[in-house]
Amino acid sequence: MAGAGSARPGRHPPSLRMVVGVVVAVVVVGQVVALPGTFFTNEEIRNKWLPSGSIDVLTGIDQPLCEAQCTVHPKCNAYAISLFERKCVRYNAKVGKAKPVQYLGYNLYILKKTTDDGYNVYGTNYLKLYLDRKNAFDASKACADEGGTLPSVTSDDMNVYLFNLLQKNLVWRATIGVSDMKTEGQWMYANGQPMSYFNWAWNGFWPRPDHDCAVMTMENGTWRQSICWNHFEFFCQIPMF
Structure with a gap:
C-alpha cells in the first residue's frame, strides 16, 4: 500500500511538453482568421454606393489603416472610407440580400472573390x-x-x-x-x-x-x-x- 504522502499510481506532474502544448492550443483558438481575398474598388462603386450590414464606425484613420482594421475582423468583407471626415465603416455585406443605397462621399472597397x-x-x-x-x-x-x-x-x-x-x-x-x-x-x-x-x-x-x-x-x-x-x-x- 502506498503511504499517505506518496503519489497515486498513474498520476504524474505534467511535463513541460504538455504545458507548452496547452498554451499553443489556446493561442490558436484565439487567433483571428481573416477572410480570404483582396479588397477591390472601381468606378461603378467608388463614391456611389454603400451596402447594408455595417459592423461599426472607426474615426481618425486613413484608407490603409481602415483596410487593415477590416482585415483583422473575422466578418468584415467590405469597408467604406471618407477621406474628408476620416471615418471608416466596416461591413459584413450580405450578397444579394439588400439593395445598396446611393451615398456620396464614401469610397467603397469590396473583398473580391478570385478569378x-x-x-x-x-x-x-x-x-x-x-x-x-x-x-x-x-x-x-x-x-x-x-x-x-x-x-x-x-x-x-x-x-x-x-x-x-x-x-x-x-x-x-x-x-x-x-x-x-x-x-x-x-x-x-x-x-x-x-x-x-x-x-x-x-x-x-x-x-x-x-x-x-x-x-x-x-x-x-x-x-x-x-x-x-x-x-x-x-x-x-x-x-x-
Missing part, C-alpha cells in the same frame, strides 16, 4: 460559368445559393463577355437567364423583368411550347431555345454586395 475560383467582375456583379451540367431549375437554385440568378443579358457588351467565357472554357452552350415559362411567347429575364436585349440565332427561336428556356452557344454567342429539363453548363450573375 481562380471562376468569379469574373462585371460592373457590380460577378459572372461565373459553372462547368457541372444541370437543368434550368437546378441551375437557378445553384445561383440562388450564392445570392445570384441566371444572368440577365442586357447588352452586346455583356453578351460578348459571356461568350468569351464559353470560348475560354471550351463549352459549347450554357443556360442563361431568359425564359417564356410564365407566358408562352413572352420572354422574361430570370429577375422577372421584360427582356431589353436578345441575340437569337437565325434558326434559334420559334414558337415551341416545350422550349421555355434558352442557352448561349459557341456560334458567336447567339442564343437558342432549349427544353428546361435538359442538362447544360450554366452561367450565374452574382451581386458583389
Whole structure:
C-alpha cells in the first residue's frame, strides 16, 4: 500500500511538453482568421454606393489603416472610407440580400472573390460559368445559393463577355437567364423583368411550347431555345454586395 504522502499510481506532474502544448492550443483558438481575398474598388462603386450590414464606425484613420482594421475582423468583407471626415465603416455585406443605397462621399472597397475560383467582375456583379451540367431549375437554385440568378443579358457588351467565357472554357452552350415559362411567347429575364436585349440565332427561336428556356452557344454567342429539363453548363450573375 502506498503511504499517505506518496503519489497515486498513474498520476504524474505534467511535463513541460504538455504545458507548452496547452498554451499553443489556446493561442490558436484565439487567433483571428481573416477572410480570404483582396479588397477591390472601381468606378461603378467608388463614391456611389454603400451596402447594408455595417459592423461599426472607426474615426481618425486613413484608407490603409481602415483596410487593415477590416482585415483583422473575422466578418468584415467590405469597408467604406471618407477621406474628408476620416471615418471608416466596416461591413459584413450580405450578397444579394439588400439593395445598396446611393451615398456620396464614401469610397467603397469590396473583398473580391478570385478569378481562380471562376468569379469574373462585371460592373457590380460577378459572372461565373459553372462547368457541372444541370437543368434550368437546378441551375437557378445553384445561383440562388450564392445570392445570384441566371444572368440577365442586357447588352452586346455583356453578351460578348459571356461568350468569351464559353470560348475560354471550351463549352459549347450554357443556360442563361431568359425564359417564356410564365407566358408562352413572352420572354422574361430570370429577375422577372421584360427582356431589353436578345441575340437569337437565325434558326434559334420559334414558337415551341416545350422550349421555355434558352442557352448561349459557341456560334458567336447567339442564343437558342432549349427544353428546361435538359442538362447544360450554366452561367450565374452574382451581386458583389
